[in-house]
Amino acid sequence: MSRTVPEVKAYAGELNSTAASLLGFLHGGPASGYELVGIAEGLIGDFWSLTRSQVYRELATLSARGLITAGPVGPRARRRYELTETGRVAFAAWLAEPPGPEQIRYPLLLKLAFGSSIDRDTLRGYLVEHRVMHERRLKRYYDMADNIDDKLLRSTVRFGIHYERGVLAWMDEVAESLDVPDAEEG
Amino acid sequence: MSRTVPEVKAYAGELNSTAASLLGFLHGGPASGYELVGIAEGLIGDFWSLTRSQVYRELATLSARGLITAGPVGPRARRRYELTETGRVAFAAWLAEPPGPEQIRYPLLLKLAFGSSIDRDTLRGYLVEHRVMHERRLKRYYDMADNIDDKLLRSTVRFGIHYERGVLAWMDEVAESLDVPDAEEG
DNA sequence: ATAGCCATGTAACCAGTTACATGATTTC
């Protein structure tokens, strides 16, 4: 066995994805927690939700770890955080790790799985409610895609488009199958 | 304003979806935590992940709330839980609530969003890795769909099929766009 | 009969959500 190397220069430790994304945004210049929430919602909110509380907590620990530094306290206790060199390194290291699998939690599917205990009209109601939501999102994604210059960022919106299309097609299929009396099933 | 009714017969309080699904499974007869984890993974694991620890915790609180009752302790401290009448009511109430929106967290999208800082070959690598995973899942869903009798349960698998198809189509699109030199973009 | 594996559960920790607090800005 070759000699292990216990000392890694400027090792910054593991980063969770939320913290990493904050570092990512801070590449664009210092920002406060509140501002970061806004930026994140706009850019990654559709596939990576985060809340204010989370952001503040991450900022606190990132700061304690030296990956960012807090600027002076402004009005309403606001303070902007700035990326440090170590922070840059940590972010780059995070980017270089292969991303894990996605995680989906869809309560509608859950209720559908137990659907035999629900009456059909209630189910139909759930479906149409969600359908309008998905249609709206799809429309919004189309609009967004037209206005994004960055190729890769646009590709994340393209994901949304493919996803919503798939969901809508699925919903139509389910709605149709709900209309078939049980006796006729194949 | 009509007289409010402060006493709700057998009101069982709110249920989170994970707890609710346990109640759902217990309709099929008593089961232990370990068994429930297995059942859940098989039936809803693809769109509603849960872990053993979660299950045990939920069982404990469900039991404390009287929605299930614990049977005798067997080997390895195993005990089976049984649904109570209150539990049935609570489950039905949960089913009757409209389901909330889905939640997606896809680290690949996150890294893509910051993709301008990653070199293209690394990105391509991430994509192919995930692609094989999605292909495998799609294949599995096709197999599953053929063997599920329950119409609605099958429709949840159909969701998976539509979803995976969408993801694969998206991946092909992104891969193609990665091959286009940046200068040529439209 | 003992070594190793599997079934089962627990504890500690980390991430995400909800609800709250409060100090600036605007508006009339």
Add this chain to the structure above:
DNA sequence: GAAATCATGTAACTGGTTACATGGCTAT
């Protein structure tokens, strides 16, 4: 200049993940 609104942050709680503990079963 008081009321309403918005920006900003904090605290408490719930849900999710990782790592650990251990007793029973199987095979040789």
